[in-house]
Amino acid sequence: MLLNLCIVAIKMIYKDFGNYGANIMKLMFFLSDTYTSLKADCRKGEGFLEKDALLTVRGLHVGFRINDRFYDAVDGVSFTLKHNEILAIVGESGCGKSSLATSIIGLHHDRNVRVTGEILFGERNLLELDDEEMNKIRGAEIAMIFQDPLSALNPLMRIGDQIEEALAYHTDYTREEREEQVMRLLKQVGIPKPEQTARQFPHQLSGGMRQRVMIAMAISCKPKIIIADEPTTALDVTIQAQILDLLKELQEETGAGIILITHDLGVVAEMADRVMVMYAGEIIEEAPVQKLFMHPKHPYTRLLFHSMPQLHSKDERLHVIEGTVPSLANLPRTGCRFSHRIPWIPKEAHEKHPSFHEISKDHYVQCICWKHFYFRKGASNNAARR
Amino acid sequence: MSFMQVIDLKVHYPIRGGFFNTIVDWVYAVDGIDMEFEQGKTYGLVGESGCGKSTTGKAIIGLEKITSGKILFEGEDVTRERRSRTSRFHREVQMIFQDSHSSLNPRKRIADILAEPIRNFLHLTPREESRKIGELLEIVGLPQDAKEKYPHEFSGGQKQRINIARALATHPKMIIADEPVSALDLSVQAQVLNFMKDVQREFGLTYLFISHDLGVVKHMCDTIFIMYKGRFVERGTKEDIYGNSKHLYTKRLLSSIPATTPVGREKRKRARKEFEKVYEKMIHKAFDQNGRVYDLIPVSDTHYVSAPSARELLEIGKESEMGGSR
Structure with a gap:
């Protein structure tokens, strides 16, 4: 009898975590071992892909359902992201920049959002993949950093466990190796006492530290692409400068491509290599950062x-x-x-x-x-x- | 002549715990600050998050209990009175909050939202009240049919203007604006800031502008207070702070503002890194042995810096010079 009760209780707890897991999974990381088959090998008959293109988006439409009609928030957007590049997307709220980002990583609900067009990652079209295949890419090869780190972190899990979850999901590391990896990541993002922080909960950290944890999670599986959706909007200037410098350093180390979404032109000036300006769902200007700031x-x-x-x-x-x-x-x-x-x-x-x-x-x-x-x-x- | 003074304001929060939930320690959110306000001027309060700047604003208007200190309004001590709902102080000092959406009651129409301060303080007949609301809407540039609408029907900038209209309803002398534009887009931000300046000129308002955006503060403010760990580290006019900052913390704050041009960003980054090192090494000098930031010492008539003594002030200035603040 007592044993039964215990089992029920454990199941309930597990279910709760499962729910959170599902949410967190959306933001997280899955390692794909099939990457080797993904060598830059242009699609035949599909026009040409730039040799160093990491991600190619063509004619992307993201439509939201309002009263049984779909309205396009992103309306025919095409661009490429190259290796080792920071591409900034600028625009005011509601211009579709976040919808664009979330459609790349596949966070939209099929029923309420209609995504059409092509998002080519290597030779695969991300929009044609099923959930399972997408899960392998999401996090492992494309990771995302969200604006509000507090709501993106699971309040019931310790920091160390949250970062480890990703590694456990996609790597063959043993438990010890994973823990070692977590410490290394925390150190890499500049958290002063990694051992202590790993045991803490998100609410015990300051905003800047939380955002560092988010970045540690995002880079844990060494993704090819990092999508940073307003990573510093919730932070104040001194912390913002630190986080931006950190992101840039990590990018230089790993050679990842970063899509940086922001409405702060100062951040763009400090970070970006190339800038796209969005207005009402369309890209209205695209240029290297120097050109855009000198000759808009x-x-x-x-x-x-x-x-x-x-x-x-x-x-x-x-x-x-x-x-x-x-x-x-x-x-x-x-x-x-x-x-x-x-x-x-x-x-x-x-x-x-x-x-x-x-x-x-x-x-x-x-x-x-x-x-x-x-x-x-x-x-x-x-x-x-x- | 200043019409309002804040004298040695302190707000401490108890940390409870241990046996019988006794007070174990205190958080010194605001720890002894002095301010004075003159009619028609704009005062900026800048600092990182958690430094106590919002607490200061709330404590002045009476949303926060203060531990000790005094608030004088036109020569009278209003420290106790300011927490009562119908006091004159409340009529003369109003507040605008950061989140324009959550500070408007979603169940009330705009007319009722704007009528609330009028009903509290002015006692007008319904017809006068309705005319007054019309005037307010006109001042903030919203159409008259906005009266019958609900807050969710407006955009962020419009909602913030409704907040300003509500603050203006009782003809206040002073408005405390707690990050009024940090949730708004660049173009809307410009709209609201311009508008705040217009109203100021028209009504001779005083603003206490709480923000962490140094660009906005520079645009708006005459006098700027830099806050750090519940105390002021520097206080001065716009020129003093941006052109001739003395305190290490202020310099760091200024050096981390992103520039608006990509030219020379590598150099800036290196300078920032170097400065960060100097800062880490030097910042302990900003505190006395109790871990408090030093009191302010005058450098010029308008410019005050926190330092142990005038001589050491110069020393801190010299060594941090090499950090190359912009």
Whole structure:
């Protein structure tokens, strides 16, 4: 009788952990031993893949279900991520940058979200894989760092166990080896007392330390791609600088490609090699970081730079971008999506069917309205008052 | 002339535990700070998370019990009065919170949200009240039909403007803004900041602007307090802090702001690393033997730095110079 009770209790506890496990698994890591078969061997008849491309996204649409209709939050996005590169995706909230990231790692629910297009990782299309195959890639080869480390960590598990869980799932390490590995990881991300920290729970750590633990989890299986979704937004400046430096060092060590999602242009300036600017589900400008900061072309990018409080400027007023981003359901799907935020630029200046133009080497801009764009004088003065 | 003073404010939290849940230790969240506020100025309160800056704001307005210290408002001691709901102090000092969404009651219409301070303090007839709400909406640039809407129908920037409207309803002298824009996007942030400046000019408001974003603080504030472990380490005008910072902690804070250009980022990173080393080595000098940050010592009329004595202040300054703050 007593034995039975015990078994029931253990089962219940186990089930609880199982649930958490399922959640955590989504963010975590699975090692694939099949990687060897994955050598960069271009797909036949599928056009050409850049030799050093790590990830190629083509024509990606991510649609969310609202009242039985699907509305695309990401609307035809194509890009490549190269080896050893930090690619920043910038945009305001609701522009689809996080949806883009979560669709790469496959966190969307099949029923409520429709993902179409191609995400080529090596020679495999991630969108065609079933759950089991995806689980092997997720975490092991593509890992993700989330914005809020507290909600991404399991509150009931000790730090050491959480990191170990990933290793246990995909590697053949013995228990001792795994523990050793956990210590090494914690040391690598700059946690001062790894042995002590490994035994603590997430709530006992500060925000910066938690984010370090998240990074340790993300790099535990030496992924090829790390997706960092606003990794420092919840942290303050000194910690932010430390975490960014850490990420960059780890990237230089492991040669991973990082997709850095942020809305902080300062972070982009410090970190990125290449930048994509997103607006309303589309990429509107793409350029190497130097070029983008020196010569931003698209009106949105230029306005965004303009509205930043500059440390060295004396301007009394900040520039304001008029209007708001239209909601998903009301988004105009034809023409230049930014046109209604710059009403002083005549309609004829926009393309009817905007396309991506290469205006100089590696610098791409959507639509041709940038050629006609100018800042309107005094526009900022009453924008808030309208 | 300052209209409000905070004198030696302390907020300590007990840590309970052990036998019969007795008090084992204290957390010194705010540990003896002095501030004074002049009409129409903006004061910045900067520090890392957990340094006590939000606690300071809450303690001043009375959301937090204070352990010791005094708050003088127009010469009167309001330390006890400020926690009562109908005091004049509450009418004159208002607060805006960081999370614009959770600070609006989701079950109330905007009209009722804005009417709350009016009903508490102004005692208007319903018609006057409705006109007043209309005026407030106009000030913050929202359409009149917003009255009948619920908070979730607005965007983040609009919600923050509703918060500002609510704070303005009783014609306060001072608004304490606790990270009012850190949850907002860049373009919306610019909108709200511009708007806050407009209202300030119009009503002669004083702001206490609590933030960890040094760019925003520089844009907004006249006087800046740098807070560290519950105490001020430096206080001065915008020029003092950004052009001529003296304390090691301030310098570190400034050196970790990401620059807005990718040019020379490798060099900056190296400088930051080097500075970090100097900081680690030197920071213990910022505390006295009880582990408290030293009191402020004047450097100039407006500029105060925490240091054991004027001579040692210069020493700290010299050695940390090599760290190369920007």
